[in-house]
Amino acid sequence: MRSTIATIAAAVTFAGLAFAGPHEDSLLAADRAFAKLAHEKGPAAAYAAFALPDVRMFDDAEGVVRGIPNIRKVLEDEYIEGGKITWTPGEAVASQDGTMGFTIGEWIYVTEGSPDQTGAYVTVWQKDAKGDWKIAVDADTTEVDSD
Secondary structure, eight states: OHHHHHHHHHHHHHTTEESSSHHHHHHHHHHHHHHHHHHHHOHHHHHHHHEEEEEEEEETTTEEEESHHHHHHHHHHHTTTOOEEEEEEEEEEEETTSSEEEEEEEEEEEOTTSOOEEEEEEEEEEEOTTSOEEEEEEEEEEOOOOO
């Protein structure tokens, strides 16, 4: 019975989501542009350009960081040694009306003299008043070397 209820709840929750189409294409394009700017100008500048003012970012050291100014400070501190992050969106899912969605993908962080770090991410996007995709929530995981 519980599994039936869970299945129905999941079906109702995701009934409004589309898995392919123009909304997903534009969402992937936004994530790729965000990644490109982060690689060229740094993550702090990319967040300033692509995030909603009340964005939430989950950070390993800081927990939930709220708002662009706070995220900027955390990222500037984390990237002070000049490392570069690159991520590749793998999939996008958007609501049928194209106002909200998420992207998932993989990232790699490279710093000279240190082992590369890798992981996966999920970014929740929302359209702003102008109709542009903006980041509402961003979270990632870091792969741990099992050696």
